[in-house]
Amino acid sequence: MDTTTDEIAPDIFRISTFVPEVGPTGFTFNQFLIRADEPLIFHTGPRGMFPAVHAAVAKLIAVKSLRWIGFGHVESDESGSMNLWLEAAPEATVAHGETGCMVSLNDLADRPPRALKHEEVLDLGGKRVRHLDTPHVPHCWEARVLFEETTGTLLCGDLFAHLGKGPALTSSDLIGPAEQAEAMFKATCLTPTTGSTIRSLAELEPSVLGVMHGSSFNGDCVGALRDLAMLYDDMHTAAEANAE
């Protein structure tokens, strides 16, 4: 495995591990570390990647100082090594939406998680992250995203997931590659509200999208979110027409 670290916004680092075996051109698994008075990691990575991600985080902060553990939803790549991080960082707390805590994390996490209300802000000291519930977008009831307000960075998880080993940060089109990956993996819940939920994220007017699988994006983020919303609206309409 090949793990690299890049700063995609001031003190927001993308830790990326490329796995060539996934799909025809390989797939990246990315974590984001926000370096602040109370450091936060978004996505823990699966347990098998923990040594590599731990080593990368240790180059940025003292691992014991990690204060918050976040992820978009409960899945091995998002949250698999949650308890390993809780063990490595004794002051760390898992922070997730109320649904995720109620459904899974009150039971799965080795220490009690912090349940966040929709739009609740955690002040990290130098950085501020706003929690946003996005149920079933891209998948899972407890799905959420995190918006870092001082840099305008939207940590949008599996949204815009795409294959290959692109640059850490790009302003090139992500919609085409995301559409291709969606056709292959069919990972997103197609519901009548998928499009509108994604469209609501455009209202945050982010300037950077932290993408969990693929390159992060610093082009027209509002336009990209609206285009992605339209893509899912069209897919939902087509699926309904097919079902009739």
Ligand SMILES: [Fe+2]
């Ligand atoms: Fe996922």
Ligand SMILES: [Fe+2]
């Ligand atoms: Fe993922």
